[in-house]
Amino acid sequence: MKKDVILSVRNLIKNYPGVTALDNVSIDFMRGEVHALVGENGAGKSTFIKVLTGAIQADSGEVELEGVVHSGFTPHEALFDLGMAAIYQEFNLVPDLTVAENVFFGKEITRGPFINMKRMSSETEKIVNRLGMKINPRTLVKHLTVAYQQIVEIAKAVSKNVKILIMDEPSAPLTTNEVEHMFELVRALKKEGVTVIYISHRLAEAFELSDRITVFRDGKHIRTMETDKTERRELISLMVGRELGETYPKKRYDSDEVILKVHELCTEELLKNISFELRKGEILGFGGLVGAGRTELARALFGADPTESGEVFLRGRKVHIRNTSHAIGVGIGLIPEDRKRHGILSEMSVKENISFSAYRNINTFGFIRGKEEERISNDFKKKLDIKTPDLNRKVKNLSGGNQQKVVLSKWLATQCEILIFDEPTRGIDVGAKQEIYELIKDLAEEGKGIVLISSELPELLGMCDRIIVMREGEITGSFMRGEATQDKILDLASGE
Amino acid sequence: MFFQRLKFLRQYGIIVVLIVLVIFFSITTSAFLKTENLFNITRQVAMLGISAVGMSFVIITSGIDLSVGSLISLSNILCAKLMVEGGVNPVMAVFITLLMACLVGLVNGAFVNLANIPPLITTLGMMTTLRGISYVLCNGYPIWGFTEKFRVLGQGYVGPIPIPVIIMILIFILGWMFLNKTVYGRYVYGIGGNEEASRLSGINVKNMKYLVYILCSFLTGVAGMIMLSRMNTGQPKVGGGFELEVITAVVLGGVSIFGGQGKLIGVLIGVLILGVLGNGMIIMNISEYWQQVVRGLVLLAAVGFDNLSSRNLKNT
Numbered sequence: 001m002k003k004d005v006i007l008s009v010r011n012l013i014k015n016y017p018g019v020t021a022l023d024n025v026s027i028d029f030m031r032g033e034v035h036a037l038v039g040e041n042g043a044g045k046s047t048f049i050k051v052l053t054g055a056i057q058a059d060s061g062e063v064e065l066e067g068v069v070h071s072g073f074t075p076h077e078a079l080f081d082l083g084m085a086a087i088y089q090e091f092n093l094v095p096d097l098t099v100a101e102n103v104f105f106g107k108e109i110t111r112g113p114f115i116n117m118k119r120m121s122s123e124t125e126k127i128v129n130r131l132g133m134k135i136n137p138r139t140l141v142k143h144l145t146v147a148y149q150q151i152v153e154i155a156k157a158v159s160k161n162v163k164i165l166i167m168d169e170p171s172a173p174l175t176t177n178e179v180e181h182m183f184e185l186v187r188a189l190k191k192e193g194v195t196v197i198y199i200s201h202r203l204a205e206a207f208e209l210s211d212r213i214t215v216f217r218d219g220k221h222i223r224t225m226e227t228d229k230t231e232r233r234e235l236i237s238l239m240v241g242r243e244l245g246e247t248y249p250k251k252r253y254d255s256d257e258v259i260l261k262v263h264e265l266c267t268e269e270l271l272k273n274i275s276f277e278l279r280k281g282e283i284l285g286f287g288g289l290v291g292a293g294r295t296e297l298a299r300a301l302f303g304a305d306p307t308e309s310g311e312v313f314l315r316g317r318k319v320h321i322r323n324t325s326h327a328i329g330v331g332i333g334l335i336p337e338d339r340k341r342h343g344i345l346s347e348m349s350v351k352e353n354i355s356f357s358a359y360r361n362i363n364t365f366g367f368i369r370g371k372e373e374e375r376i377s378n379d380f381k382k383k384l385d386i387k388t389p390d391l392n393r394k395v396k397n398l399s400g401g402n403q404q405k406v407v408l409s410k411w412l413a414t415q416c417e418i419l420i421f422d423e424p425t426r427g428i429d430v431g432a433k434q435e436i437y438e439l440i441k442d443l444a445e446e447g448k449g450i451v452l453i454s455s456e457l458p459e460l461l462g463m464c465d466r467i468i469v470m471r472e473g474e475i476t477g478s479f480m481r482g483e484a485t486q487d488k489i490l491d492l493a494s495g496e
Numbered sequence: 497m498f499f500q501r502l503k504f505l506r507q508y509g510i511i512v513v514l515i516v517l518v519i520f521f522s523i524t525t526s527a528f529l530k531t532e533n534l535f536n537i538t539r540q541v542a543m544l545g546i547s548a549v550g551m552s553f554v555i556i557t558s559g560i561d562l563s564v565g566s567l568i569s570l571s572n573i574l575c576a577k578l579m580v581e582g583g584v585n586p587v588m589a590v591f592i593t594l595l596m597a598c599l600v601g602l603v604n605g606a607f608v609n610l611a612n613i614p615p616l617i618t619t620l621g622m623m624t625t626l627r628g629i630s631y632v633l634c635n636g637y638p639i640w641g642f643t644e645k646f647r648v649l650g651q652g653y654v655g656p657i658p659i660p661v662i663i664m665i666l667i668f669i670l671g672w673m674f675l676n677k678t679v680y681g682r683y684v685y686g687i688g689g690n691e692e693a694s695r696l697s698g699i700n701v702k703n704m705k706y707l708v709y710i711l712c713s714f715l716t717g718v719a720g721m722i723m724l725s726r727m728n729t730g731q732p733k734v735g736g737g738f739e740l741e742v743i744t745a746v747v748l749g750g751v752s753i754f755g756g757q758g759k760l761i762g763v764l765i766g767v768l769i770l771g772v773l774g775n776g777m778i779i780m781n782i783s784e785y786w787q788q789v790v791r792g793l794v795l796l797a798a799v800g801f802d803n804l805s806s807r808n809l810k811n812t
Contacts, residue, residue: 272741304696342696347689347756352682357697359679366678410697 006195007084007164009253012061014047014219021047022058023219029164032193034186036206036227039216039239040429045199048216049166052197053086054078066163082123085157086166089173091149093156096143100124102141103156127155131188146153147178154185158194165189167195171205172427175290176455176490179221183209201427202456203232208298223278231289240431248462253445255280260332260449262301265310269295270473278418279451283440285464286453293473294453295337298420302334303327314418328357333416335407338424338452339400343407345397350388351377353395353406358413380409385435402431408439419443420451422441425459437463457486469493510750510765513798517769520775527781535658541771542660543568545764548745549671550712552763554673555746558688558755559608559615564742564807566626568735569598572719573630574612576639576730579646586646590721595719600626601710602654608709609702620702625737630732639730650725660722667715672760684690684708744795745770769794 001206015021022044029035036040037045048057051067052063054075063070065082078084082254100120101108109116109123117138124137133151134465141149150170157165167186171179181309186196186209200206204228206213215222215238220237222238235272261279265271278284286294299305301312303321312319322329327334336342345353354377355362357404362372384405395406411419421440425433440463444450454460461484466477469492477492520526547564554561571593576587600622652659675681683704686694695701701746724730749766751758773794777787 071711137794252763299799302696323700324695327702336693336694336696341690342693345686345689345693348682348685352686354683354697356686356694359682363679366680367673369678370677379699414698 035208100137524649550715563622605706619636
């Protein structure tokens with residue numbers, strides 16, 4: 001296929017009070033290419049997409065699409081006139097409508113005043129088949145898995161004959177197998193001549209999928225490179241603006257003292273006979289596919305969900321954890337996976353968030369000891385390098401990485417002996433990831449027991465002393481450091 | 497510049513409304529701005545204010561309590577019955593009544609916590625039930641004939657200040673301390689902002705909900721006692737529509753109905769606005785029908801303005 005420029009962005013500038021979100025950005029996109037956008041949080045990727053989809057207007061600069069210059073357009077124009085669509089991490093689907101109704105939402109096929117379900121279904125089927133997938137167009141969207149919902153989103157875009165499809169972190173909600181399917185879908189789109197702008201934190205995906213990669217940093221377009229002529233290390237250093245590897249810190253502490261012992265733990269829905277031990281200063285990894293029951297295990301241990309049977313021993317003493325408050329009381333903390341929904345209290349201040357779980361310790365007859373609250377939050381702000389102008393700022397105004405640091409601080413402030421980290425680095429940029437790895441290592445060296453749940457295998461392999469693999473609510477195996485490889489873990493996780 | 501002015505208004509808008517109302521009634525009527533009348537206003541809103549403190553706690557946890565009006569009625573009837581027919585001394589009667597009010601809060605909390613019924617439905621059911629009990633207890637007849645001493649609570653003065661006003665101010669101060677100085681206050685805001693995140697932060701959300709519903713009912717019980725003392729008669733129909741008035745004051749004061757946000761100082765001003773508005777309109781001889789129209793419109797205007805200005809702030 002002949003490669004010509006379909007979309008040319010020139011000299012885009014977007015200023016917010018105090019921040020330049022886009023600083024004179026110019027990029028060309030080719031017809032039918034997969035073009036990866038990478039960069040740390042706050043690098044300007046999101047702003048860039050928003051300008052392309054018409055959600056916000058740039059202060060200056062122009063967008064040339066197939067030879068026609070546009071200086072500004074509405075979201076409606078972007079989608080219907082220009083043919084640019086975006087798929088975000090949160091889908092814009094109506095759960096109680098069928099697949100076909102969603103695909104044709106807003107431009108239903110009608111016969112007279114009535115909706116022509118039959119044709120909408122057959123058209124939907126055609127589109128989905130063209131993408132190499134299979135979905136019953138009459139299924140309600142709410143009954144689909146996340147992966148299939150994503151396919152519906154893509155079909156929705158394709159039905160509008162989009163020329164440019166922007167995908168914002170499409171792999172984030174998917175399991176490893178599903179990501180493979182999504183890749184095939186992207187390749188199918190590419191074959192149809194659709195330009196895909198692919199945004200991901202996972203560099204491996206950018207390398208596997210894209211033709212070219214563009215790096216953003218501090219609102220600037222740093223460089224656009226041919227993917228097959230680019231080194232991973234070079235890319236990372238361009239992203240962070242300094243030499244930095246994804247290296248895992250070496251831990252110098254070991255102990256034989258068992259602080260947590262779980263014996264044949266079961267829950268009504270998923271977990272079956274989970275037994276394991278956690279030692280002082282150990283980093284114990286949990287691998288597996290999404291839905292294997294790792295998060296459920298974490299929640300059950302933390303008293304957030306009820307257990308059916310089984311025993312938990314802390315330092316040899318049997319405990320029955322009634323609720324989350326009790327869990328903290330006995331020294332178990334859980335840093336949840338979904339930061340926005342379960343981690344932060346977005347309307348409250350940085351100070352209040354950091355102290356939130358520790359208030360139980362810093363009050364006299366219920367009255368908060370203000371100075372101590374101030375000191376604790378200040379300490380963690382410094383220790384974790386939380387970037388906020390002051391402690392009274394609402395957490396919702398912080399960037400994702402800093403929000404995660406606030407959540408971590410909240411848990412460190414509780415002084416829990418056992419900390420369960422559920423996907424602690426999801427959706428976080430390379431630099432902040434490194435800091436979190438260091439932190440986890442430091443905690444283990446202080447003698448805390450760490451449970452690390454992660455879907456990123458290199459992270460598990462690099463960080464953990466031991467890795468337990470789960471599948472469908474059961475433990476299917478475990479490895480000591482050094483024994484495990486990505487393939488071995490995947491075999492146990494998928495049951496092949 | 498415009499948005500800066502808007503920001504100012506948003507922060508202080510509710511005070512501006514109060515001041516404008518006071519100025520308006522001071523100019524249009526001669527009776528309004530007399531010290532006696534001003535004390536009269538504060539005494540009239542004392543019950544509303546006391547209950548509004550409890551309601552604020554509930555609404556900040558993103559709950560609601562519709563049963564407060566009926567609880568006023570039940571506490572009036574119960575206390576009156578105890579004193580008149582049971583011959584219980586007033587202090588003891590008040591104590592028992594407040595205990596009953598706490599029990600109502602406990603039941604509200606139990607339905608919300610254990611049966612997982614949304615607060616709106618729970619307290620709606622409670623509202624009807626309590627009103628019914630109230631009528632059953634007195635057969636629909638008023639109860640009177642209290643000792644002279646009981647009138648002190650609602651009609652007495654300390655110096656020039658009516659006792660109900662002193663109680664209200666005390667409760668606002670204690671409420672403010674609860675919300676701002678104690679860990680429970682933080683939990684109240686946390687639960688309203690993000691209940692699941694609060695639970696996963698190790699907060700015992702259920703206990704906190706029991707606490708806020710009990711506090712709300714308890715304070716409403718206190719308001720009910722003042723009401724009874726002022727009326728000097730226990731009437732079952734008393735407190736009809738009181739719950740809506742309390743919610744109006746709380747929302748007017750800037751407490752978000754979705755929870756997680758709001759300050760008691762705003763609620764106090766919301767209470768005063770309703771008081772000034774009611775009093776001023778009576779002095780101006782505006783009919784009760786029109787008064788309702790105006791109160792409704794004031795609520796819509798104040799909250800509408802608040803929402804519009806916060807949206808504009810987000811865009812800047």
